Each structure stands twice: as C-alpha cells, then as structure tokens.
Amino acid sequence: MALEHAILVSLLEQPGSGYELARRFERSIGRFWTATHQQIYRVLKRMEADGWVVGRDVGQDGRPDKRSYEVSAAGRETLTEWLREPVQPEAVRHDLAVKIRGAAFDDAAGRARLVDEVRRYRAGHEETLARYLAGERRDFPAGGDLDTGQRLQHVVLRGGIAYERMLLDWLDDVLETLLKGLP
Amino acid sequence: MALEHAILVSLLEQPGSGYELARRFERSIGRFWTATHQQIYRVLKRMEADGWVVGRDVGQDGRPDKRSYEVSAAGRETLTEWLREPVQPEAVRHDLAVKIRGAAFDDAAGRARLVDEVRRYRAGHEETLARYLAGERRDFPAGGDLDTGQRLQHVVLRGGIAYERMLLDWLDDVLETLLKGLP
C-alpha cells in the first residue's frame, strides 16, 4: 500500500538507485518498513511510469552502471496528499507471541527448545539496540544543531530504541515465565 | 505463512467456527496476528483438506448453522514441528513512522494536520491499553492460581500492555517534536 510513500520519503531525504534504496531499507527505513530489492525495483518502475520519480542512468567507474532516481514535483504532491490521510492501523504479525501461547501444547522438551530460541532472539535484538544507540551517537550528538528533518529522523529513531528496550524487558519476563514451567 | 499456526493455537485453546475465530482474531489473537474472515475461512478449508483440523456442522437454534473445528492429532504434530523451528524476524510496516519522516517535506499546515492525526491515533491506543488492562484484571486476578497455558497467555498479554505503554510515551515525544517545528 505505502511502499511507494516510504520510497518517496527515502528519495527526498537522499536520491539514489534501486540498489541503494534496498540497502537503506535493510538498515534505516527497514526499522519500520521492510521491502526486498525486487519489490523496490518493480515499484520504482511503476512510479517512474506514473511520473512520481525521474530516473537517469549514471555511469560509474569500476562498477556496473546504475539508474538513480529523484522525486518529481508530482511525486512530492502525491506524498503530501498521503500525509494528510488518516494513519492506517498497522498489521501486526508476531511469530514469537504465537509460539509462546503454542508452547502450552508442547511438552517440557519443546518448551526448553523455545527457551533457547527466545535467548537467541533476544541476543539479536540486543545487537539491534546497540546498533541504534551507536547510530544515535553518530548522527545526533548531544548539543548538535538539528534542522526539522533531522529532528524528525531522531524522534523516529528514539521510537526504535524505545521499542527494543521494551522488547528486551519483555523477553526477560517471557524467559522467567517459561522457566517456571520447567522445574 | 503462519496463519495456520495461529489458528491451530487458537483452536487448541478453544475449538470453534470460522466466524468465532475471526472474532477472536479481532480481539485476543489479533494483538499479534491480524486476519480477515475470508482468509480464515479459506485457510480452514485447506487445513481440513490436509487433515490438520476436523470440522463438523453444528445446528443452532435461533441462528444459522455453523461449522465448528477442532485440531486433529496430525495438526498438533504440525504445530509442535513449527514450534521447534527458528523464530522468523517479524515484518514491520509502520505507517506513522513513514509519515513522521515525511513531514519534513510538508509545510507547517501539513505538520499541523499530522499533529491532529497523531493525537487521534494516540487516543485509540489509550483505549487499547485500557482494554488490555481490563482484560488482565478480569482474566488474571492477583493471587489467582494459573496453569501453564494461562501463565503463557498472561505473559503475552503483558507484552501487549508493555507495547502500548511504550507507544504512548513515544507518541508524547513525537507530539513534542512536531510542535517544536510550529512556533
């Protein structure tokens, strides 16, 4: 639905090619909007056909050519229209929560396996939090002067940090609860 | 991907019809796995064909007949196999975060509109939190005796509560940040 809009925002922040967008989605934007490179290439084509973005081929030395895109006036208008629409409730798909409730119907060995999985999962999110915090120190040093765009990027990053902290606390709670069932 | 598994868990907790499942997905399970009734009916058919669930028609007085399902031994086995697989990283799609970063490319009037939207959105999540807390008081009173299944349901609910609280705090941060840009 709104992959187009996520791409528009990303290209307004910084023009780039499909490949570069895919990289950004893996890193920054992917915090709140995931997409694979195939999806991005396909949508970029459609967006170019609709006149939302303008692409041009850029030759590079030592690398294959790339096609770099920037947002057109029409694309910008499309974005601001979308910004004024109501926020859609997000579609939640949380694998782990289903598994935790499902663990009630598995045996002790199965729950022990799940404990290991939760620990692995927790370690991954600890890394994510560390990465966010490092990014925050790098891009938003205390006392630095920020423009509107940077302040907005920062508040979104703070959201990611708050989410990860909340998640880590909850995972501790989950581990404790699971372990109570395995004396 | 795992709608099947979410349905299996829900049916193990309590057998029921497609309609009832859709209701539960709106309420309880929908906290971490959304699905529409069409999807549920379609998947239930496939699951019955695969022998994961057994359906039987139940006549009701004063209401149309329904087809009630319960999980078969094969379905239970399928679920425990899935429980032992690694947890997939969840696909995040967070509309609002895209809009917040997009607000940098809108004018003051547009950002003012977004502030209203964020307030509306925040009010919705305040209601959600209140509903979770009421559910917690109802289903998990302090000092009550809980079996494994109930303890697991409770820890998942606590996750929902923690998420909503984190979100409300973050939305306050967002509002403050947006308002700084509108003197």
Add this chain to the structure above:
DNA sequence: CCTTGATATGCAACGAGTTGCATAGCAGGA
C-alpha cells in the same frame, strides 16, 4: 410489516509480497 443488525459462510478479482533464478562487471585473494 419492514428495516436494521448480528450471526454465519462464501466467491471472485485484484494487488502486495516472496522465492528462485538469471545476468553482468569488476575486485581481491588463493
């Protein structure tokens, strides 16, 4: 009596998203 609304199920069409594969240039190391 007629409308509205809840229960209960479903089809058809479309759009979104994933998976697997293919291509091609060039860098760097074994």
Add this chain to the structure above:
DNA sequence: TCCTGCTATGCAACTCGTTGCATATCAAGG
C-alpha cells in the same frame, strides 16, 4: 587463473492478503 563476493538490475511464478460483493437466518424495534 579461477573462485568468491560485491555491486546492480531484472523476470517469472507463486502465495498471501485485501476488497467488494453476495447470501441466508433470525431477533428486535419502530
């Protein structure tokens, strides 16, 4: 020299998910 890996783009096939619509029963209210 060959293999691996990164940059860079893309097709084809498939599954998943959403939207709009349709149907039928019955209760309650005006």
